[in-house]
Amino acid sequence: MDKRRATSARRAVEPRQGAQAIRRALAVLRILAAGREDGVPLAEVVRTTGLTRPTVHRIVHVLIEEGIVERHGRSGRYAIGNQVPELALARPRPSRLLVAANPSLQRASAEIGDTLFLTVRTGNDTLCVDRRIGVYPIQVLSIEIGARRPLGVSSAGVAILAAMPAQEARKIVVANEKRFEAYRTDVATVLGEVTAARRLGYGMRETGLVQGTKSISTWIKTPDGQPAAAMTVSAVRTRLGPRREQEVAEILLREARIIEQAIGG
Amino acid sequence: MDKRRATSARRAVEPRQGAQAIRRALAVLRILAAGREDGVPLAEVVRTTGLTRPTVHRIVHVLIEEGIVERHGRSGRYAIGNQVPELALARPRPSRLLVAANPSLQRASAEIGDTLFLTVRTGNDTLCVDRRIGVYPIQVLSIEIGARRPLGVSSAGVAILAAMPAQEARKIVVANEKRFEAYRTDVATVLGEVTAARRLGYGMRETGLVQGTKSISTWIKTPDGQPAAAMTVSAVRTRLGPRREQEVAEILLREARIIEQAIGG
DNA sequence: CGTTCTTGTCCATACTATGGACAAGAGACG
DNA sequence: CGTCTCTTGTCCATAGTATGGACAAGAACG
Numbered sequence: 001m002d003k004r005r006a007t008s009a010r011r012a013v014e015p016r017q018g019a020q021a022i023r024r025a026l027a028v029l030r031i032l033a034a035g036r037e038d039g040v041p042l043a044e045v046v047r048t049t050g051l052t053r054p055t056v057h058r059i060v061h062v063l064i065e066e067g068i069v070e071r072h073g074r075s076g077r078y079a080i081g082n083q084v085p086e087l088a089l090a091r092p093r094p095s096r097l098l099v100a101a102n103p104s105l106q107r108a109s110a111e112i113g114d115t116l117f118l119t120v121r122t123g124n125d126t127l128c129v130d131r132r133i134g135v136y137p138i139q140v141l142s143i144e145i146g147a148r149r150p151l152g153v154s155s156a157g158v159a160i161l162a163a164m165p166a167q168e169a170r171k172i173v174v175a176n177e178k179r180f181e182a183y184r185t186d187v188a189t190v191l192g193e194v195t196a197a198r199r200l201g202y203g204m205r206e207t208g209l210v211q212g213t214k215s216i217s218t219w220i221k222t223p224d225g226q227p228a229a230a231m232t233v234s235a236v237r238t239r240l241g242p243r244r245e246q247e248v249a250e251i252l253l254r255e256a257r258i259i260e261q262a263i264g265g
Numbered sequence: 266m267d268k269r270r271a272t273s274a275r276r277a278v279e280p281r282q283g284a285q286a287i288r289r290a291l292a293v294l295r296i297l298a299a300g301r302e303d304g305v306p307l308a309e310v311v312r313t314t315g316l317t318r319p320t321v322h323r324i325v326h327v328l329i330e331e332g333i334v335e336r337h338g339r340s341g342r343y344a345i346g347n348q349v350p351e352l353a354l355a356r357p358r359p360s361r362l363l364v365a366a367n368p369s370l371q372r373a374s375a376e377i378g379d380t381l382f383l384t385v386r387t388g389n390d391t392l393c394v395d396r397r398i399g400v401y402p403i404q405v406l407s408i409e410i411g412a413r414r415p416l417g418v419s420s421a422g423v424a425i426l427a428a429m430p431a432q433e434a435r436k437i438v439v440a441n442e443k444r445f446e447a448y449r450t451d452v453a454t455v456l457g458e459v460t461a462a463r464r465l466g467y468g469m470r471e472t473g474l475v476q477g478t479k480s481i482s483t484w485i486k487t488p489d490g491q492p493a494a495a496m497t498v499s500a501v502r503t504r505l506g507p508r509r510e511q512e513v514a515e516i517l518l519r520e521a522r523i524i525e526q527a528i529g530g
Numbered sequence: 531c532g533t534t535c536t537t538g539t540c541c542a543t544a545c546t547a548t549g550g551a552c553a554a555g556a557g558a559c560g
Numbered sequence: 561c562g563t564c565t566c567t568t569g570t571c572c573a574t575a576g577t578a579t580g581g582a583c584a585a586g587a588a589c590g
Contacts (some may be wrong), residue, residue: 018547019327021286021578026331033355041539054581057538063285066291067388076537080355086354086387089394089411090298090345123332124353142420146354283578307568317549322569341568446535536587546578556567 021133024051025059030123032069032080039072039079088241096182097229098130100262101220103112104231104255105132111179111251115258116137119156119217120228123173125149126157140234142210150176152190153183155215156230159203161194161217169194202249203230206237218252223264231256285519289316290324295388297334297345300414304337304344313444360380365394365527366485369496369520370397378517379500380404384421384482385493387435390414392421394494405499407475415441417455418448421495424468424482426459428492434459467514471502480506483517488529494520 027049032040042060046053060078063069067083100229101118109116109132118130133139143154152159152173161169173190180186199204203217217232233240235249238246281446292314297305311318328334330421332348352458366383374381379527383395394411398404416422417438426434427498438455445451462468468482483498498505505513 016326016330017325019286021284022290022324022327022333022548025287025290026333029352033352036355037357043535053537054539054580055578058281058283058578061281061538062287065281066288068291080352082356082360083387084349085353085356085360086385086392086394087294087298087345088350088414089349089392089409090301091350092302095347095350116311120351127351129355146356148355195427213430240419246457285577309564317550319570320547320569323547326569532571533589535589540582541580544577544579546576547588548573548577549575549580550572552569552571554567554569556579558561558565559563559573 016239021059023061024049026056028056028059028124029049029063029068029080029084030079030148034078034125034150035077036146036148037079039070039075039077041075041077045078050178076123077143093257095129096263097259101130101229101231101259104259105130108132108231108233108251109134109256112233112248114239114248115141116144117156117234118212119154119160119230119232120223121151121160122148124151124175126151126154126160128156136235137241138236138239140210140213140236142213144236150183152176152194153180153185153218154232155203155205155217155234156199156232157203158193158205159188159217159219159230160227162197162203165220200251203232204245213236214245215254216240216245216248218249218256220256220259220263222260228263229259231259273324276295286311286324288315289320290328292316294328294333294345295413297343299346299390300342301411301413302340302344303337304335304340304485306340306342306379310343313441325497358395361528362485362524366395366494366496366524369524370395373397373516373520374399375497375498377513379497379498379504379513380406380501382408382421382497384419384425384495384497387413387423389416389440391416391425391495392404400470401500401504403501403504405475405478406479408499415444415448417459418445418450418469419497420480420482420499421497422468423455423458423462424484424495424497425468425492426455427462427468428484428486450518462487468497468509468519477502479510481510481517482515483514483521485524485528488525494527495523496524 028045031045031048042056046056051058060069068081070079070081072079105116105118107206113134113136116132119126119128125148127224128143128145131145149157151161173187174233177187206216213234214237215232215234217230219227220229221226222229231252233252293310296310296313307321311321325334329336331344335344335346336382337344341451366378378399379399379523380399381397382393384393390413391408393408396410414422416426438452442452462497470480480497480500480501482495484492485494485496496517498517
């Protein structure tokens, strides 16, 4: 366990120390958040965080006492508790991005007809924050608002990674390595997809998280050039042939630029 | 299996140790939550938590690095950050209580015509989770959804304290002592109001948090007898004379029982 | 019945988090 | 202009907290 603190040439604010336990608790919370209502078994938290079992056990149970985590009676799984939304009430409700993206989602959804997702980056995860269902009778509804996945396993994640410096993207992908196997992918595959997306101008996965679906994602950058979100269309694969892929991508790219304007002002 | 644990007669499992830092971080977060969007200066966090300044400083800045806390540029105040609502998305949106209380709030609001609040207990705080504006032209709107206050300073807090065992209520009030002065009250006053509410059957404050207003609150208990929430009417004092106070209290009491039924089933 | 999962607990020890002391910036006041 | 009094930020020796190896026990399976 080497301890590098002087190494960081960048101005990113990583190096503050004296709070190992707090950082660990937050890492645990983020994993639990990925489990949504169903929660996550302790063993999986141990696996994905890389912490030891006694440590995770201790953290989780303290968080339960504090009301931050709940335990499901039947399954024994751990999940995000009641107090988290209660703390969240301290912030004004609809985020800037959500407001800015609303008209674009409306418009693109009407134009395309398939399910649209708005996904943000949060740490090393993607988080679905909005969804619009289209008019076409077959809709891909697998991803719900609140769904959280390691950056890299969805087309939205690939798009977001493609929009950041290769160096940084690689670091995130490597950090997520342990979590990839649950999604049947790996570091090399993800990095390949990211490179492809960078060349293409948008993220794409021929095989979505659900069999037989295909997804296309464009990134949305903040004024300082950091990707903050992605806009995604998911549909059954047969509905997204090469020609239509092109059409859909153009609409998404157009709307992504509009959203960037809106959050930039 | 060894039985080192003394046969725990108590149900509450308070004593787990090995996580001082995490508990402290959460205490800080709850104080920050009380500051809502505006946030709280460091010095006030120090005062109200009783922690030392270096400790609070360290905690807050680690939380900033993790995205859990934000710092406002101009004022330098610390506030709940973006990641908290993001974590909250892991839970299904409308809570059981909110759903159960909805029709009662609707009905009572129509009947009474003054502003109605639904307030829950969270730790040692009250938290406003719903609000209905009535038809009468003068409305008390001082309390917004997300508003958080030490248990005891609002009529809702008094009602909730009155509904729990005196022992426990006292413990909470004492724990909140340091935070009372900001609301110009103290332990003795609060305990007096709680006793009065217990006798009366509902909580009441002749002087609300805003000058010239009066509030009436009934408590709502969960099936196991613990108070979980309070329903409050606030109005300008002149609109709540003894006769109307009686009327309003009866409506609130009736609806509180209905909500209890709804969450009990 | 053993086997292989899982979660829960203990406790000596290492190293993390602590807080006293110091410093520096921002206003307020004479 | 200095001086006082706020605030926030930082350092670092060390007290004492959090750590994790080891053990235990329950659960599911065949």
